[in-house]
Amino acid sequence: MLIVDLGYLTFKLAFGGFESWQYKNGSQVAIAAVDNKSKRKELYPDYKKYRNVGKDEVIRMVWDLRKQVETDKLLPLCSIEGLEADDLVTCWYIFNPEDGIVGVDKDFFQLPGLQNVYYHSMKNYNKLTAIEKLPEYVQALAIENFALYQILLGDVADNIPRLLAKGKLGKQQIEQTLIASDNGNLGEWLLDVFGDRVKINAGLVLLPYFEYGDFHSDFTDWFDCWCSGHYYDTWNWSKLYGRMKACLGENKVTQDNEIWDMFSLA
Numbered sequence: 001m002l003i004v005d006l007g008y009l010t011f012k013l014a015f016g017g018f019e020s021w022q023y024k025n026g027s028q029v030a031i032a033a034v035d036n037k038s039k040r041k042e043l044y045p046d047y048k049k050y051r052n053v054g055k056d057e058v059i060r061m062v063w064d065l066r067k068q069v070e071t072d073k074l075l076p077l078c079s080i081e082g083l084e085a086d087d088l089v090t091c092w093y094i095f096n097p098e099d100g101i102v103g104v105d106k107d108f109f110q111l112p113g114l115q116n117v118y119y120h121s122m123k124n125y126n127k128l129t130a131i132e133k134l135p136e137y138v139q140a141l142a143i144e145n146f147a148l149y150q151i152l153l154g155d156v157a158d159n160i161p162r163l164l165a166k167g168k169l170g171k172q173q174i175e176q177t178l179i180a181s182d183n184g185n186l187g188e189w190l191l192d193v194f195g196d197r198v199k200i201n202a203g204l205v206l207l208p209y210f211e212y213g214d215f216h217s218d219f220t221d222w223f224d225c226w227c228s229g230h231y232y233d234t235w236n237w238s239k240l241y242g243r244m245k246a247c248l249g250e251n252k253v254t255q256d257n258e259i260w261d262m263f264s265l266a
Contacts, residue, residue: 001030002118003092004075005085005103006066012120014061021120022074030099031248032075033088034066039211040084043203049159078247080240083209088244090207091237106130107207110147112232141174145181147226150205151198152177160204163194187227199223206231212240 002025009032013021040047069075078088086107093101093111101108101117108117109127116124131142134149142149152173154162164170173193180189190198202223203210210222213236219225225236234241 001096001099002028003089003096003099003101004029004032005089005101005105006032006034006069006075006077007062007085008103008105009120010062010066010069011058014058014065017120018065018069025102025122026075029075030096031088031092031244032069032077033085033092034070034077034079035085036079036081036083038084039082039209040204044160044200046159047204048157051157051159073251076248077251078244080212080243080247083212087208087212091240091244094232094234094237095241106146107150107205110150110205110207137171138174141178144178147202147205148177148181148186151201152194154201155205158204160201161197163197163201187224190227202226208237208240213237214239 009021010018038047070077080088085103086105089101089103090108090111093099093108093114097113101114102120102122104117104119104125108114109130115127119125127146131139131146134142138149138153141152150160152162152164154160164173176193177186177189180186206226213222213225213231215222215225215236216230219228219230222231225231230236
């Protein structure tokens with residue numbers, strides 16, 4: 001089955017091709033995740049501040065296709081207030097790791113064991129290929145802990161600031177961070193070096209968004225849980241997963257008969 005980031009899919013197919021994609025792959029879609037107003041804006045108001053600047057015409061076409069998909073319920077849709085599509089895709093994958101993710105976003109590679117996602121063309125996008133395109137000095141960090149790489153390097157597209165120093169000092173910080181991770185004191189090290197800013201970046205980067213998790217009392221908080229390597233454990237996200245399944249139950253898919261007729265072999 002497929003876990004679809006609807007924002008990615010509609011962006012890629014806004015200029016045509018959605019009907020063909022749905023005909024070929026629609027029956028395999030377990031869930032199509034829909035963006036909602038992100039809670040991350042409350043944590044960091046400048047999050048994704050410049051994402052859609054100068055793209056008015058493209059955004060209009062994307063929204064037109066998305067509205068068609070939602071209005072006609074062409075895919076099994078799910079939207080949860082405060083969460084982005086990436087959060088929902090990640091939560092579903094945590095409980096269904098045999099499903100494939102359709103959405104070429106490097107953020108998904110923070111998931112333990114995930115090596116490939118699918119382009120809209122259904123070709124593979126490989127984690128190692130993505131890492132090989134990174135600057136050489138951060139590749140070891142990305143291989144060891146992809147989310148940690150994202151937290152320290154930030155993300156220009158999402159307007160998440162870089163924490164890691166540049167040059168020789170940055171390389172030293174990476175080496176020391178990996179040592180701290182091996183020694184089991186990653187959280188203490190990160191907070192000592194980067195301060196509370198590291199928790200803000202982690203809140204922006206980590207999927208699903210931490211406020212929707214239920215973390216065990218053995219951990220100080222969600223950040224401690226992540227530093228301890230248990231952030232993606234199923235018990236943290238059972239309630240959110242239940243809400244997602246209930247949302248799907250309210251959004252039964254209907255098939256557009258004209259689409260089927262258009263591609264009918266009869």
